[in-house]
Amino acid sequence: MADQLWRRTPESFAALRTLPASLRSELERSFRLDTLVETTVRPADEGLTHKALHLLDDGRSIESVLMRYPARGSVCARATVCISSQAGCAVGCPFCATGELGFWRDLTTAEIVDQVRSWASFLRPTGERVTNIVFMGMGEPLLNTERVLAAAAALSDPRRFGLGARHITISTSGVVPGIERLTEQGTRYTLAVSLHAARPALRDLLVPLNHRWPAHAVVAAAAAYGRATGRRVTYEYVMISGINDTADDAAETARLLGGQLAHVNLIPMNPVAHTPWLPSPSDRIEAFAAILRAAGLPTTVRRNRGIEIGAACGQLAAERAEQPAPAAVARRRELIVERTSAALGRGMAQGGS
Numbered sequence: 008m009a010d011q012l013w014r015r016t017p018e019s020f021a022a023l024r025t026l027p028a029s030l031r032s033e034l035e036r037s038f039r040l041d042t043l044v045e046t047t048v049r050p051a052d053e054g055l056t057h058k059a060l061h062l063l064d065d066g067r068s069i070e071s072v073l074m075r076y077p078a079r080g081s082v083c084a085r086a087t088v089c090i091s092s093q094a095g096c097a098v099g100c101p102f103c104a105t106g107e108l109g110f111w112r113d114l115t116t117a118e119i120v121d122q123v124r125s126w127a128s129f130l131r132p133t134g135e136r137v138t139n140i141v142f143m144g145m146g147e148p149l150l151n152t153e154r155v156l157a158a159a160a161a162l163s164d165p166r167r168f169g170l171g172a173r174h175i176t177i178s179t180s181g182v183v184p185g186i187e188r189l190t191e192q193g194t195r196y197t198l199a200v201s202l203h204a205a206r207p208a209l210r211d212l213l214v215p216l217n218h219r220w221p222a223h224a225v226v227a228a229a230a231a232y233g234r235a236t237g238r239r240v241t242y243e244y245v246m247i248s249g250i251n252d253t254a255d256d257a258a259e260t261a262r263l264l265g266g267q268l269a270h271v272n273l274i275p276m277n278p279v280a281h282t283p284w285l286p287s288p289s290d291r292i293e294a295f296a297a298i299l300r301a302a303g304l305p306t307t308v309r310r311n312r313g314i315e316i317g318a319a320c321g322q323l324a325a326e327r328a329e330q331p332a333p334a335a336v337a338r339r340r341e342l343i344v345e346r347t348s349a350a351l352g353r354g355m356a357q358g359g360s
């Protein structure tokens with residue numbers, strides 16, 4: 008039965024025709040097959056990107072995203088699903104729409120897994136299947152570590168969803184005990200660390216968890232994970248114009264990551280309402296990448312997907328959540344400008360220069 012539940016993702020127990028009718032009725036009476044009450048899907052990028060809004064039992068909403076990459080030459084087609092681990096997020100990174108919502112609650116293991124099952128059902132009529140899972144949706148995965156690990160175990164278990172561990176990426180903004188837990192567990196997932204700045208004062212601003220677990224401690228924990236698993240760690244770096252994208256920032260980042268088994272992924276910041284910042288221009292991103300590559304760090308620039316439907320990195324905000332008043336958005340922008348001036352020690356904090 009496990010195979011039918013995980014591989015075929017039936018809509019009800021009644022659809023499990025190989026089971027006796029009495030058992031199917033009993034299952035229908037006693038259990039629920041899906042924790043997601045309702046799922047609404049919106050397309051973008053000519054059907055290559057879809058965003059789902061999932062309504063949960065308690066009336067909260069979360070989002071997940073499907074990104075399809077057609078086959079190119081010898082590279083096979085991929086379908087990557089970006090899933091949420093919490094409803095809202097307590098970390099509060101100022102460039103992120105989820106952080107602006109605040110924190111509601113941790114998702115259960117079933118709510119995490121059901122986002123993937125939902126996309127598997129969505130893809131079935133096309134003959135495609137989910138090939139990669141990234142825990143980069145709403146929430147900080149390693150502040151819900153045990154449920155995230157249980158979900159990842161189910162998704163990588165050959166008797167259940169059956170995706171290889173290396174096709175699952177667990178992302179963190181730098182929860183050191185969570186990274187240590189991953190190391191202790193030893194499964195060879197891909198670890199992605201949101202770095203976003205190497206200078207301490209700037210990282211305090213961009214990733215508030217830096218006050219508790221500073222970048223050097225995060226990099227040390229991630230390096231230990233890399234040594235234990237043999238997996239290269241990915242460092243995510245959102246590129247914000249005039250804020251964290253100078254040649255000095257690149258040099259600091261190269262110093263911090265020097266000698267690591269690492270890969271850096273530069274992400275042009277996506278527009279979100281509550282911040283005055285803008286994405287770095289492409290020539291500055293390329294110059295930043297060139298400095299990292301010259302220091303021996305493999306570096307790529309991510310092409311953002313689903314911007315027009317709010318599905319890109321940092322934009323997930325569960326559309327049913329109450330929208331903040333315009334005055335609150337304006338005050339939030341002012342606050343970001345003030346804090347940025349303090350962090351950078353200069354008057355220029357609007358970005359865009």
Ligand code: SF4
Nearest residue numbers: 096099100103106146
């Ligand atoms: S970037 Fe990640 S950790 Fe930071 S506020 Fe957004 S969801 Fe939370």
